[in-house]
Amino acid sequence: MKQNNLSFFQSVTSFFDKAAELTDHPKGLLDQIKYCDSCYWFKFPLRNDDGSIEMIQGFRVEHSHHKLPVKGGIRYSELVTEDEVKALAALMTYKCAVVDVPFGGAKGGVKIEPRRYTSTQLERITRRYTTELAKKEFIGPGVDVPAPDYGTSSREMAWMLDTYVTLNPAQLDAAACVTGKPIAQGGIHGRTEATGRGVYFGLVRAMSYAEDMKKLGLTPGVEGKRIVIQGLGNVGYHAAKFLQESGALIVAVAEYDGAIYNPKGLDVDAVQRHRREAGSILNFPGSKNFAKNSDALEYECDVLVPAALEAQITAENAVRIKAKIIGEAANGPTTAEAEDILSQKGIMVVPDIYINAGGVTVSYFEWLKNLSHVRFGRMSKRFEESSHRKLLDAIEKTTGRSLSSDERLAAMHGADEPDLVDSGLEETMYNSYDAIRESMLVTKGCRDLRTAAFMNAINKVAVSYAQLGIFP
Numbered sequence: 001m002k003q004n005n006l007s008f009f010q011s012v013t014s015f016f017d018k019a020a021e022l023t024d025h026p027k028g029l030l031d032q033i034k035y036c037d038s039c040y041w042f043k044f045p046l047r048n049d050d051g052s053i054e055m056i057q058g059f060r061v062e063h064s065h066h067k068l069p070v071k072g073g074i075r076y077s078e079l080v081t082e083d084e085v086k087a088l089a090a091l092m093t094y095k096c097a098v099v100d101v102p103f104g105g106a107k108g109g110v111k112i113e114p115r116r117y118t119s120t121q122l123e124r125i126t127r128r129y130t131t132e133l134a135k136k137e138f139i140g141p142g143v144d145v146p147a148p149d150y151g152t153s154s155r156e157m158a159w160m161l162d163t164y165v166t167l168n169p170a171q172l173d174a175a176a177c178v179t180g181k182p183i184a185q186g187g188i189h190g191r192t193e194a195t196g197r198g199v200y201f202g203l204v205r206a207m208s209y210a211e212d213m214k215k216l217g218l219t220p221g222v223e224g225k226r227i228v229i230q231g232l233g234n235v236g237y238h239a240a241k242f243l244q245e246s247g248a249l250i251v252a253v254a255e256y257d258g259a260i261y262n263p264k265g266l267d268v269d270a271v272q273r274h275r276r277e278a279g280s281i282l283n284f285p286g287s288k289n290f291a292k293n294s295d296a297l298e299y300e301c302d303v304l305v306p307a308a309l310e311a312q313i314t315a316e317n318a319v320r321i322k323a324k325i326i327g328e329a330a331n332g333p334t335t336a337e338a339e340d341i342l343s344q345k346g347i348m349v350v351p352d353i354y355i356n357a358g359g360v361t362v363s364y365f366e367w368l369k370n371l372s373h374v375r376f377g378r379m380s381k382r383f384e385e386s387s388h389r390k391l392l393d394a395i396e397k398t399t400g401r402s403l404s405s406d407e408r409l410a411a412m413h414g415a416d417e418p419d420l421v422d423s424g425l426e427e428t429m430y431n432s433y434d435a436i437r438e439s440m441l442v443t444k445g446c447r448d449l450r451t452a453a454f455m456n457a458i459n460k461v462a463v464s465y466a467q468l469g470i471f472p
């Protein structure tokens with residue numbers, strides 16, 4: 001998608017260049033980091049039930065091989081272009097570096113509108129797409145590991161896994177060839193909600209700094225804050241749900257076919273139910289419809305969470321945005337031109353390469369689980385519970401006070417997979433935010449979180465190249 005004068009990839013590279021100016025790496029190394037290492041463009045036929053044949057276009061871009069495997073989602077959308085996949089692959093490199101996930105960046109795309117295909121057709125497309133990737137070694141646990149993205153889910157990942165295993169029957173670690181799989185196929189608890197949960201943790205951390213919030217005219221904490229969500233898909237729905245559970249008000253929601261608002265707050269699950277039954281979020285009881293879906297972006301709120309597609313906040317509408325914070329749940333929702341306007345307006349942008357990294361973080365945990373062939377917590381849960389029980393017995397004996405059965409159960413609980421995944425995600429999102437904020441504060445000339453995040457990412461990738469002996 002063209003972002004005003006810059007393409008999406010050019011917009012990403014302009015963010016890169018701004019941050020690179022604050023580093024002292026040589027131009028050759030910066031170019032090596034910035035541009036895509038491999039770009040695979042291909043087409044394949046889909047035979048429809050009526051016998052007709054349709055040509056399908058697929059892409060896989062591996063942006064950076066400084067660490068292997070490379071990692072990145074597969075997008076199904078009729079808007080997919082080579083430029084978009086390159087931009088998204090580049091963002092993956094920087095994102096993995098920001099949250100210390102040891103992968104290079106990649107992205108895949110199939111240029112289709114999934115709503116127009118039956119599930120049988122989508123299965124055929126997915127299996128053939130996977131076969132094309134396998135033919136060129138653009139998929140495999142040690143080389144390139146896809147995941148879900150816009151328009152795909154665990155269902156597509158299960159088809160990809162099955163196709164890969166069929167082609168590589170003797171490969172012990174084959175399950176690690178994709179992440180975001182169903183649990184029964186080697187997936188991990190918490191992956192489905194991971195990106196939205198990470199957005200939630202990112203906002204909680206960003207909004208915990210009283211001095212930063214004061215500058216925006218806000219009190220610390222997410223409780224009571226008015227939030228607008230654009231895109232009630234996987235990421236948007238989960239981000240909205242966790243924010244609402246923490247006491248935030250979801251005052252407006254936008255979808256591709258319209259947007260609704262209620263200054264007193266919308267119940268996210270009820271909106272989802274209404275959408276399933278009525279086929280649209282529009283006319284949700286107790287809410288009002290906006291004239292156009294893009295009006296939601298300009299609605300009065302504290303936090304705007306774009307969770308749909310890129311280039312939603314542009315030079316054209318940035319001037320009318322009223323949010324004080326933008327949490328970029330989607331990839332590339334703000335164009336480089338819009339960024340300057342937002343910055344002049346004093347809006348705090350929590351950048352995509354940090355705030356939507358929850359998905360790849362938990363994908364990393366899933367990949368580790370697949371390589372180790374054991375569920376997190378399996379070896380330790382009972383041992384921890386037995387140790388906790390002994391400790392509680394000793395405390396009760398010494399103090400003479402007995403805990404209630406609820407207190408005992410809570411204190412005894414040993415960590416299982418969902419607990420460990422959530423804890424690892426929270427740790428990652430909090431630490432990474434602190435690192436970005438610190439870089440922003442200590443680096444002369446760095447005034448925003450995006451530049452700081454890019455700077456941290458560039459430095460980390462540069463260190464990897466130095467360790468490979470490629471650059472001094």
Ligand code: NAD
Pocket residue numbers: 073148149150151152195230231232233234235236254255256257293307308309310329330331356357359360
């Ligand atoms: P999804 O397909 O589950 O949901 C996207 C939603 O946005 C859909 O409900 C769609 O109808 C809606 N939408 C489309 N156009 C819109 C418009 N113009 N206005 C309002 N809503 C619109 O996709 P997702 O996985 O939630 O991904 C959303 C964004 O988050 C993408 O930019 C993706 O790259 C990014 N992301 C996703 C993940 C992940 O784990 N799924 C990880 C990181 C980043």
